[in-house]
Amino acid sequence: MMSNPMSNFLSPHQSLNKAFLKVKPTRQHFEQFKRNLNQLLDNIKDTESEEYNKNLLRDFLKDTYYQDNYFINTKFSNDLVIHTDKSDTSTVGVIIECKKTNNINEMPNLEQLNVKALQQLVLYFFRERITGNNIHVKHLIITNVYEWFIFDAQEFEKLFYDDKALVKQFNEFIDKKLSGTSTDFFYKDIAKPAISEKEKELKFVYVNLREGIDNEKQLRDLYKLFSPEHLLKLPFLNDSNSLDKEFYNELLYIIGLIEVKEKNKKLIKRNKAAKRNSGSLIENTITQLQGLDKLSRISDLEQFGDGTDEQLFNVSLELVITWVNRILFLKLLEAQLINYHQGDKSFAFLSLEKIKDYSDLNFLFFNVLACENSQRNDDIKKNFGKVPYLNSSLFEPTNLEHETIVISNLQQENLPIFSGTVLKDKAGKKRTGNLNALQYLFEFLDAYDFSSEGSEAIQEDNKRLINASVLGLIFEKINGYKDGSFFTPGFITMYMCRETIRRGVVDKFNEVKKWNCNTINDLYNRIDDKAEANEIINSLKICDPAVGSGHFLVSALNEIIAIKSELKILQDKEGKTLRDYRIEVVNDELVIEDDNESLFEYNPKNKESQRVQETLFHEKQTIIENCLFGVDINPNSVKICRLRLWIELLKNAYYKG
Numbered sequence: 195m196m197s198n199p200m201s202n203f204l205s206p207h208q209s210l211n212k213a214f215l216k217v218k219p220t221r222q223h224f225e226q227f228k229r230n231l232n233q234l235l236d237n238i239k240d241t242e243s244e245e246y247n248k249n250l251l252r253d254f255l256k257d258t259y260y261q262d263n264y265f266i267n268t269k270f271s272n273d274l275v276i277h278t279d280k281s282d283t284s285t286v287g288v289i290i291e292c293k294k295t296n297n298i299n300e301m302p303n304l305e306q307l308n309v310k311a312l313q314q315l316v317l318y319f320f321r322e323r324i325t326g327n328n329i330h331v332k333h334l335i336i337t338n339v340y341e342w343f344i345f346d347a348q349e350f351e352k353l354f355y356d357d358k359a360l361v362k363q364f365n366e367f368i369d370k371k372l373s374g375t376s377t378d379f380f381y382k383d384i385a386k387p388a389i390s391e392k393e394k395e396l397k398f399v400y401v402n403l404r405e406g407i408d409n410e411k412q413l414r415d416l417y418k419l420f421s422p423e424h425l426l427k428l429p430f431l432n433d434s435n436s437l438d439k440e441f442y443n444e445l446l447y448i449i450g451l452i453e454v455k456e457k458n459k460k461l462i463k464r465n466k467a468a469k470r471n472s473g474s475l476i477e478n479t480i481t482q483l484q485g486l487d488k489l490s491r492i493s494d495l496e497q498f499g500d501g502t503d504e505q506l507f508n509v510s511l512e513l514v515i516t517w518v519n520r521i522l523f524l525k526l527l528e529a530q531l532i533n534y535h536q537g538d539k540s541f542a543f544l545s546l547e548k549i550k551d552y553s554d555l556n557f558l559f560f561n562v563l564a565c566e567n568s569q570r571n572d573d574i575k576k577n578f579g580k581v582p583y584l585n586s587s588l589f590e591p592t593n594l595e596h597e598t599i600v601i602s603n604l605q606q607e608n609l610p611i612f613s614g615t616v617l618k619d620k621a622g623k624k625r626t627g628n629l630n631a632l633q634y635l636f637e638f639l640d641a642y643d644f645s646s647e648g649s650e651a652i653q654e655d656n657k658r659l660i661n662a663s664v665l666g667l668i669f670e671k672i673n674g675y676k677d678g679s680f681f682t683p684g685f686i687t688m689y690m691c692r693e694t695i696r697r698g699v700v701d702k703f704n705e706v707k708k709w710n711c712n713t714i715n716d717l718y719n720r721i722d723d724k725a726e727a728n729e730i731i732n733s734l735k736i737c738d739p740a741v742g743s744g745h746f747l748v749s750a751l752n753e754i755i756a757i758k759s760e761l762k763i764l765q766d767k768e769g770k771t772l773r774d775y776r777i778e779v780v781n782d783e784l785v786i787e788d789d790n791e792s793l794f795e796y797n798p799k800n801k802e803s804q805r806v807q808e809t810l811f812h813e814k815q816t817i818i819e820n821c822l823f824g825v826d827i828n829p830n831s832v833k834i835c836r837l838r839l840w841i842e843l844l845k846n847a848y849y850k851g
Contacts, residue, residue, distance in 0.1 A: 207791060209399040210424060213781035215793060217430050218643070219417055220657070230258045238339050240295045246293040247339055248273055251565045259421050271377075272318050278330055278426060285330040287426045289318050293338045301338055304400065307393050311336040312343075317377065319350045320364045321504040330401035332427045334684060344399040344419070353392040355773070360388045378753060403674060427638040441660055442668050447612040448635055449514055450474030451672070456499040462672060464507055473609030473631035475517070479510040480851055482605070488598040509598065515672065515830055516592055517601050519837050521635070522665055523588060526844055529644035531580065532796055533851070541580050545640070546633050548577060555632070556602035582847075586658075586840060607631050616641045620686065665841070669743045669834045684782030687749035692779070695753045698734055706730050714760055724763040724771065731758060734821050741824030744835030748842055752784040754817050755810070766809045775806065786810075798849045811846040818843070 219227075223560040234254040236822060238247055238503040252266050252274060260266055267288065276288035291311050293301045310730075315334045321824055334350060336343040354360055363384050366372050374383060389396075399419070407413055423430045450471065451462050465472075470477050473509040482488075489495060489505055498508040531541035549555050562574055563584045570578075589598065609631040611617060617625040617637060622812040629637070700711050711717050721727045731754065734830070738746045758764045759777035766772065775794065776787045786794035786806075797803040824835050 202395065204397060204399045206412070206419040210415065210418050211345075211430075211780060212778070212785040212793075213428075213783045214418060214423060214430050214624060216424075216783070216785070218412065218420075218476070218645075224414070224417055228413065230254050231403075231416075231510055234339065238295060244273075244294045244297075247295065251290075251292065251337070251339055255420065264422060264426070271322075276422075276425065285328050286322055286326075287330055288333045288335065289315065289331065290335045290337065291318070292316055293336070295338045295340060297338065301341065302336060302343055304339075307343075307396065307398075308386060308389045312389060313381035314377075315345070315356055316385040316389065317364075317380055317555050318348070319354065320361075323351075324361065325366060325368065329737055333425050334701075340402065340404045342399070342403075344401075344403040344509070345396070349397055354388065355394055357388065361382070367395045388677060399665065420548070423652055430526070433552045438658065438660060439665050441658075441664070441723050442671070443614060444612045444638060445518075445668065446672075448474065448609065448631070448638060448848055449518065449672075450476030451588055453671075459669075460464070472608050473607035473634075475514045475604075475631075476507070478600070478604045478607055478631070479513055480506050482599050482603045483510060486603070492594070493597065509594065512594055512830060513598065514593070515669075516833070519669070519834065520588060521555075521639070523837060523841065523844070524558075524563075524838065525639050526665075526841060527582075527847075532846060533645055534796060543578060543581050545636055546630075549636070551606055552604040552632060553602040556600050559589050559601070561589065568583075586838065588840060608695065609634050665838075667743070669837070684745070684749070687746045688753075688779060688782040691749040691753040695734075695736070695750060695827075696757060699731055699757055702730055702734060703727075713755060718761050721761060721763065724765055726771070727761065727763045730764070731763075732816055732820050735823065736821055737823040737825070739825055741826045742831050742836045744824060744838035747822045747824055747835065748838055749779075749782055749816060749818055750822060751839070751842060752782070754821065755784060755813060758813070764809060764813060766805050767812070770805075772806060772809060776832045796848065798845070804848060807846055807848040811843065814843050814846060 202645075231254070234250055237250050240569045245505070255276070256266055256724045260276065263280055264287075265280055265284065266274060267282065269275045272286075272289055274290040274293040275286045275334065276290070277284045278287040287444070291314050293311055302309050302312055316334060319334060322331050331347040331350075333347055359624075363372070364380075364689045367375070367380055367384060372379070374380075401416065401419070418424055422428050443453075446462070451466060452465050452469075453462050455461075461711055464476060465474075472478065472481065483506060489502070489509065492509065495505060498505040498512075519545070528542055528544055532538060535541055543549070543558070549558060558581075562570070562578045562581055565574070568581045606618065607630075608628040609623050612630050613624075613635065615624055615638075619625050641657060642660045644660055696714055700713065700717060703709055703717055704711055708722075709720060711720065717727075734754075736747070736750050738744075741747065755764075756777055759772070759775065760771060762771055764772040764775075764777070772790050778785055788794060794806060795803075796807040818839050822833065822839070826832055826835070
């Protein structure tokens with residue numbers, strides 16, 4: 195990539211949503227992208243027409259990303275447009291102006307943007323935005339296939355659409371009220387002077403494929419740059435606003451539940467009698483509760499409903515939620531351990547090789563994870579030597595388990611494989627038949643990537659990422675099964691936390707220090723004692739009166755960490771500041787970048803990485819213990835909230851020296 199004479203130039207890496215950077219493309223899709231890109235560059239011909247090269251570009255985009263899901267074609271005088279769905283009547287999301295590879299006069303360069311191609315884009319944007327009243331344009335592109343100038347539509351909105359005089363000229367041009375009516379007149383006499391005034395402000399992404407891009411990091415950025423997730427600004431797989439429906443539906447099936455729609459609400463219920471499977475977690479639990487007459491042992495049975503059937507279901511569901519919470523937490527832990535050791539699969543422990551039945555799983559919960567390493571016997575060290583001790587109440591028996599059953603009471607049963615399963619056979623087709631239920635659960639979970647923090651690497655196993663935010667949404671839905679849960683989307687909790695907590699931090703400093711600051715930047719300019727500043731922020735109290743899955747508190751945790759980073763007061767245990775890192779909240783996710791714009795990844799063998807990881811862990815621990823509070827009418831919600839906060843701590847768990 196060449197250096198840029200213009201300050202408004204962005205690299206692909208700089209332009210990508212930082213949360214999207216953490217989404218790992220699968221090796222299969224990434225290799226297909228490289229093949230298609232090389233084929234495109236091999237087939238482009240300087241001697242051919244603009245139309246010839248444009249069709250090759252269209253094929254590349256369709257074959258690599260858009261397939262039949264998004265309509266790509268010409269539209270009137272627009273060379274190419276990408277629609278927001280598969281219909282040609284849907285709104286236009288991306289406008290592309292194509293030029294011949296040797297048309298240097300109409301193609302912009304890094305010294306001169308204000309040429310015909312950009313003037314054309316202004317006209318096409320106004321036709322969509324003003325004439326077509328289309329507010330869904332996301333990006334505008336100029337390319338000769340080798341060189342790419344990519345503009346965020348928000349730049350055009352701010353610099354051109356908000357220019358009332360320019361819009362007035364466009365409308366008069368359309369109404370033929372000006373001295374010229376040709377498009378050339380618009381380009382030269384309207385667009386060119388307007389661009390000339392804004393050229394230094396207009397930000398864009400520049401890519402030159404002629405320079406050769408063989409660095410995998412740059413190729414990963416390109417792969418994401420041309421994707422619908424970026425160009426059409428679609429939700430991506432680890433987006434906290436999105437539910438992974440395939441994962442959710444199959445998990446419900448394994449538990450023994452089904453989601454139904456009643457009166458515009460989505461409710462979660464027990465399967466109807468004809469469709470119940472004895473191997474599902476709910477049915478297995480109900481059978482054991484009945485057989486051992488455990489309802490009579492519960493001290494406050496009325497809280498679980500009125501009749502025996504309702505009580506059986508509700509008690510079973512609470513037990514199953516407890517067990518599934520533990521298992522999902524352990525899947526995240528397992529993924530972290532493997533990540534910390536550069537993909538070493540010997541750190542995996544959730545498989546039938548180590549956990550042969552529900553008794554072994556119960557043993558893992560209470561005799562391994564809840565047991566300090568020094569107190570473990572030789573057998574535990576042999577089988578689970580790489581599993582750490584977790585000082586967490588998650589791995590202590592609950593009151594309900596004390597009164598009823600633990601997971602070891604479940605019987606080994608088979609479960610028919612879900613019709614929409616993610617599991618594949620050797621031929622790549624959906625698995626069918628029956629599986630041992632515990633084996634099914636382990637294989638199902640292993641079909642996904644549970645790395646709680648994504649990285650910029652390639653997903654070698656072609657697995658989809660399931661992160662903590664997606665799990666939080668699933669927990670919330672299952673927990674709100676009676677009334678239809680309401681999961682507050684990440685963009686709302688992120689906005690609420692940003693607005694309220696920043697104001698609260700400023701007010702707290704003004705109260706303690708008797709200052710008169712208005713913004714975080716004002717605080718930055720006045721803070722001289724970092725330890726005292728941390729104490730002031732840590733004295734904030736944030737309470738969610740209907741905590742649900744703890745989504746708001748997680749957003750608050752992230753925002754406080756980001757504020758401390760912005761104020762440059764994040765300090766390690768020796769008082770040294772984390773100055774060389776930028777920590778911010780993007781898409782309701784905490785994103786940590788170093789000075790080289792690389793995402794932070796913990797490496798236990800690197801001293802600086804260890805310092806950062808320890809600092810983040812203890813900062814989160816301090817904030818969770820001192821600042822965050824939540825209550826809920828549903829006791830299960832509080833358990834799930836605790837789990838979500840434990841998961842946030844798990845993201846920055848570290849090895850002691």
